[in-house]
Amino acid sequence: MRVVTWNVNSLRARLERVQEWLAANQPDICLLQETKCSDDAFPTGAFAELGYATAHHGNGRWNGVAIASRIGLDDVRPGFLHEDPSTIEECRIIAATCAGTRVMSVYVPNGRSLESEQYVAKLAWLERLRTELDECCNRNDSLVVAGDFNIAPEDRDVWDIAEFIGATHVSQKERDALKNILAWGLTDAVREANPEGPGPFSWWDYRGGAFHRGWGMRIDHVLLSRRLAEVLEAAHVDREARKGQGTERQPSDHAPVVVDLKISSTS
């Protein structure tokens, strides 16, 4: 079974690239973030043509998360189980069950700066995600929590830690919040399958030729429950998808993160 997470930075702007990538890479489940479209505008037909059922949670302006699955899509829940009315329109999490595996597509708030209220909100959102696991998930089940966490777990997950003094994405509180989620009983699939750093990075700034300079970060993660971590076969980042292709539309600033599990996609 192949599971992918990809922050596409606008699904409508990226649809052709996403379609081509799905056809070439054949994931069974693809979790998307930053679709930036409303539920009404979601291109359901484009995914159906490729054999994917989809579920989307978006408000049309910012954020937006989706799940595409070709092995079944049941028990869809947009938002948290007990959604705070103040955050219900943020559209940062959607969950569904695909052939017995519960999957969550998450887009963790950016945090902006260490002094901002958005940073406080980011930490609170991560705490809420941990609560969601406690309330809704069983440690013995097959569970995938994947998406853009906007956190580099270790210093080797950024190109130069000296550039990040006083910055978000690497602060101890953010890293501790991610550790608290992992401590529920989840494994970081990319790090598990790739014990050596740096990276592999999954995001590079559009600005300043960051991609070609290697100035990236590992902030998109696929977290697996024990049952799935036991059958982890491989995990990689598809850097090719981050490259520009001449006159075509720009790539997303994130690359797809691909995880392969040694189980039949229908089991």
Next chain:
DNA sequence: ATGGTAGCGCTGCTA
């Protein structure tokens, strides 16, 4: 020289 690029959408916000 606190810069730079992309998306949304039309003004400035978000990342």
